Amino acid sequence: MTTRIAAIIALSLAAPLSLAQQGPDHSGHVHRPAQDNGGHAAHPPAQPPATGIPPGQATRPPVPTIRPEDRVAAFPDLPPHAMHQGGSNFLFLADELEWQDADEGSALAWDLSGWVGGDIDRLAFRSEGERTNGHTEEAELQLLWSHAIGPWWETVAGVRQDFKPGSPQTWAAFGVQGMPLFGLETEATAFLGEGGQSALRLEAEYDILLTQRWVLQPxxxxxxxxxxxxxxxxxxGFSDANLGLRLRYEISRQFAPYIGLTWNRAYGNTADLLRAEGEDVSDTRLVAGIRFWF
Known part of the structure; x- marks a missing residue:
């Protein structure tokens, strides 16, 4: 009898301890095993198999390996010159159209060029000159046929007509033009004139991009x-040199006002002829104008 009483007391003490070990829930109540409708303890839910993928994320199919035939299909070979065949284009450029503050008064100077044609052969023109106080001091026009001899170079051949100074004069013209360095535009043109006259002109200009709109052009x-x-x-001999520095603001790529300075100087026999006429051999001018193209 004494043994049976001791066992009952031990069981009554052990039951509350096992419930307490399960810990309280958020409301302070003791957790109890879940039961189904029949009063029996419910089985715990089955755990998903371990896959290494965080819960809530869908599995992704593996990325397929790129095969050589996939690359060929994505980047097919283009037919030769397919992007440049047929059609013609044109360009008109007023590189300089400006007012100049000359010693003799206000002057209007221009430097125009353009072309029409394809990628290899084009018909081009150049024109430059100056009018001072309403009188034309210098004026010339060149009509040229240009032929591309590389990605950055082309040859030119044609005629040049001088209207001023002096009486009109006609020249045969031939030369090369292109970009030996990125952005450096160069022209080298030789002329053969009437009466055995000959001349050589070398020109270069470069655009220095200060900002997206401000450009300095020597x-x-x-x-x-x-x-x-x-x-x-x-x-x-070496007759004269002309240096310029212009700062333009590109309102758009096709239209830009500018200001700048130009410096001209005669040398050798040309300087002697100017001194004999009582004229200056050098001249510095303030200029303002617009540059546009279409």
Whole structure:
């Protein structure tokens, strides 16, 4: 009897302890095993198999391996020159159209060029000149046929007509133009004129991008002549140099006002001819103008 009483007391003490070990829930109540409708303890839910994928994320199919035939299909070979065949284009560029503050008064100067044609052969023109106080001091027009000899170079050949100074004069013209360095535009043109006159002109200009809209453009032009031509104030040898520096603001790529300075100086026999006429051999001018193309 004493043994049975001791066992009953031990069981009554053990039951509350096992319930307490399960810990309280958030409401302070003791957790009890879940029961189904029949009063029996419910089985715990089955655990998903361990896959290494965080819960709530869908599995992704593996990325297929790219095969050589996939690359060929994505990047097919283009037919030769397919992007450049047929059609023609044109360009008109007013590189300089400006007012200049000259010693003799206000001057209007221009430097225009353009072309029409395809990628290899084009018909081009160049024109430059100056009017001071309503009188044309210098004016010339070149009509040229250009032929591309590489991605950055083309040859030119044609005629040049001088209207001023002096009486009109016609020249045969031939040369090359292109970009030996990125952005450096160069022209080298030789001329053969009436009466055995000859000349060589070298030109270069470069655009320095200060910002997306502000561009600084230095320019240079050198002229050489084969013989004296007093009627036009030109002497044999290295005759003159023209340097310019212009700062433009591109309202758009096709239209930009600018301001700048130009410096001109005569050398050798040309300088002697100017001194004999009582004229200055050098000249510095303030310029303002617009540059546009279409």
């Amino acid at each position: 320019t240079a032009e050198l002229n050489l002549h084969g013989r004296n031509d007093e009627a036009r104030g030109v002497g044999a």
